[in-house]
Amino acid sequence: MPTIVVEVMPKAELLDPQGKAVAGALHRLGKSEFTAVRIGKRFELTVDGPVSDDLLADVRALAENLLSNTVIEDVISVHMLDIETIPAGGTH
Amino acid sequence: MPTIVVEVMPKAELLDPQGKAVAGALHRLGKSEFTAVRIGKRFELTVDGPVSDDLLADVRALAENLLSNTVIEDVISVHMLDIETIPAGGTH
Numbered sequence: 001m002p003t004i005v006v007e008v009m010p011k012a013e014l015l016d017p018q019g020k021a022v023a024g025a026l027h028r029l030g031k032s033e034f035t036a037v038r039i040g041k042r043f044e045l046t047v048d049g050p051v052s053d054d055l056l057a058d059v060r061a062l063a064e065n066l067l068s069n070t071v072i073e074d075v076i077s078v079h080m081l082d083i084e085t086i087p088a089g090g091t092h
Numbered sequence: 093m094p095t096i097v098v099e100v101m102p103k104a105e106l107l108d109p110q111g112k113a114v115a116g117a118l119h120r121l122g123k124s125e126f127t128a129v130r131i132g133k134r135f136e137l138t139v140d141g142p143v144s145d146d147l148l149a150d151v152r153a154l155a156e157n158l159l160s161n162t163v164i165e166d167v168i169s170v171h172m173l174d175i176e177t178i179p180a181g182g183t184h
Contacts, residue, residue: 001127007134022135025158033147035093036138042099043114046128055125066117 002051003081008068009040095173100160101132
């Protein structure tokens, strides 16, 4: 069944305490090449039936209104899941 | 600065209560075309300097050991952020 992916990230101008904690952990592990970490959300919506442009527009509206808090988050991407883009060894 | 994206999703065989709650909300809103919702995480690691294959392998290991809980989650993707793949209207 087709799957639509919605990606939401904390706004760039806001602090992301969870990301800051991970960045701190990486530094303590000696991984100083990472200057920042931000943590957002990734939604997979499974659709029963074909995905029309109308449905994608609908999902875009849902992403703004229901799936994200636009005061603190940005919807950065709404796209169809392309099965081929998942690397072979990625899922186990 | 280059950014590496790590995507983590709850394992397919496990319940995802957060996703179930969103799926229930969609149904109550009359959006019956969505059969399932799963909610995972999306990490953006900003790197100071060039991204070598070694560094990407390093991030893959970190993704498994630090960024995800492999008992309940799968790392589904580790890739460079390609600025062009973000749709024009996606960010605001």
